[in-house]
Amino acid sequence: MAKHEAGSLDAVFAALADPTRRAMTERLARGDASVSELAGPFDLALPSVTKHLAVLEHAALVEHWKEGRIRYVRLAPAPLDRAEAWIAHHRTFWRERFAGLHEHLRSTEP
Amino acid sequence: MSAPGFVRLVEVFDAPRERVFAAWTEPEQLERWWGPGRFKTTRAEVDLRPGGRYELVLEPGSMHLVGEFREVVAPERLVYTWQWIAGVPDTRESLVTVEFHDLGARTEVVLLHDSFAGPGPVDMYDAGWASGLAKLRVHLGEEEAA
Numbered sequence: 017m018a019k020h021e022a023g024s025l026d027a028v029f030a031a032l033a034d035p036t037r038r039a040m041t042e043r044l045a046r047g048d049a050s051v052s053e054l055a056g057p058f059d060l061a062l063p064s065v066t067k068h069l070a071v072l073e074h075a076a077l078v079e080h081w082k083e084g085r086i087r088y089v090r091l092a093p094a095p096l097d098r099a100e101a102w103i104a105h106h107r108t109f110w111r112e113r114f115a116g117l118h119e120h121l122r123s124t125e126p
Numbered sequence: 127m128s129a130p131g132f133v134r135l136v137e138v139f140d141a142p143r144e145r146v147f148a149a150w151t152e153p154e155q156l157e158r159w160w161g162p163g164r165f166k167t168t169r170a171e172v173d174l175r176p177g178g179r180y181e182l183v184l185e186p187g188s189m190h191l192v193g194e195f196r197e198v199v200a201p202e203r204l205v206y207t208w209q210w211i212a213g214v215p216d217t218r219e220s221l222v223t224v225e226f227h228d229l230g231a232r233t234e235v236v237l238l239h240d241s242f243a244g245p246g247p248v249d250m251y252d253a254g255w256a257s258g259l260a261k262l263r264v265h266l267g268e269e270e271a272a
Contacts, residue, residue: 081214083187102216102241106133110237113160114137120149120159122142 022074023032031075038067041077041091048090051080130241139233145200146233149271150224157184165189174198180206181205189213202226207243219243 032038036058043054055065069089072078079092107118139146149155153170161167169183177196182191190212197205202225206208209219221243227234 081187100131103131103133106239106241107135110133110135110239113134114235116159116161117146117149118139120155121139121145124149124155124158125141 020074024078027075029111031071031077034068034071037072040068040072044078044089044091049055049086051089054089132238134239135235135237137235137237138229140230140231141234143201143228145228146235150204150226151200160184174200181189184213187213192220196221202247208239209243 020030032041039058040054043049043057051062051065051069053071055062058065060068068077069080073080076092078089079086080089082088129214141149149159151172151174153172156170156172157167160170160182165184167182168185169181171182172178173181174180176195178195178198180193180195183189184191189210191208191210193207193209198205199206204224205220206222207219208222210217218241221240223240224236227238229234229247243265
C-alpha cells in the first residue's frame with residue numbers, strides 16, 4: 017500500500033483512481049459515517065471496506081475516530097482548510113459548553 | 127502542523143462572577159456541565175494554580191483532555207493549555223484564555239481559544255509575549271465589537 021508517500025499528491029491520485037473509493041469520498045462529503053454505514057451501499061465485505069479506507073487514509077483524504085467499539089470515518093480537511101476546520105469545530109464545541117453552563121447555573125441557583 | 131487560527135466568543139451568564147468562575151474550575155461542578163448532550167464527564171481533576179494541571183475525561187469514547195494552567199487570577203482570568211491525548215484525532219496543544227467580567231448579577235465571559243499554544247512557561251520572556259499577544263487580541267476584538 018505504501019507505494020506512495022503518505023499524504024502525497026501521488027497517493028491522493030492513486031486513491032481516487034478507484035471508483036469505489038471515489039464513491040466513498042463522495043458519500044463522506046455528505047457527512048461522517050460509521051464504517052458499516054459506509055459499507056452499506058457498496059455491497060462490500062467489511063475487510064474490503066477496511067482496505068479501501070486504509071488507502072484513503074494513507075492519502076490523508078479521510079481520518080477515523082472511535083466511539084466505544086464503533087469506528088467512524090470523515091473526510092480529512094485539506095491542509096489549507098485545516099485552520100478553518102479547527103475554528104469551526106472549536107466554535108461549535110464552546111457554544112455547546114456554554115449551553116451546558118447556562119443550564120448548570122440555572123439549576124444550581126441559590 | 128499548527129493551524130493558525132483562533133476562536134473568540136463572548137457570552138453573558140445570569141450569575142455573579144464568583145459563581146461562574148467556580149463552575150468553570152471546581153471538579154464537582156465541571157462534572158455536571160462540561161459533558162453536555164450525549165457526552166458525560168466521568169473524571170475531572172483540577173489543580174488550580176499556575177503550573178498546576180487539569181484532566182477531564184468524556185464518555186463515550188474516552189476522550190481525554192489535559193492541560194496546564196499558565197495564569198490563575200480568581201475570579202477574573204484563566205490561561206491554560208489544552209490538549210486531547212486520547213479519543214480525538216487532533217492532539218496538538220492549544221491555548222485557552224478566559225476572562226470573567228463582573229456585571230453585578232451577571233458575568234460576561236470572553237473566551238479566546240488559540241490553536242497555537244506558544245512557548246511553555248519555562249521561557250518566561252516568550253511566555254510574557256504570548257500572553258501579551260493574547261491580551262491584545264482580546265482587547266482588539268472588544269474594540270471591533272464595540
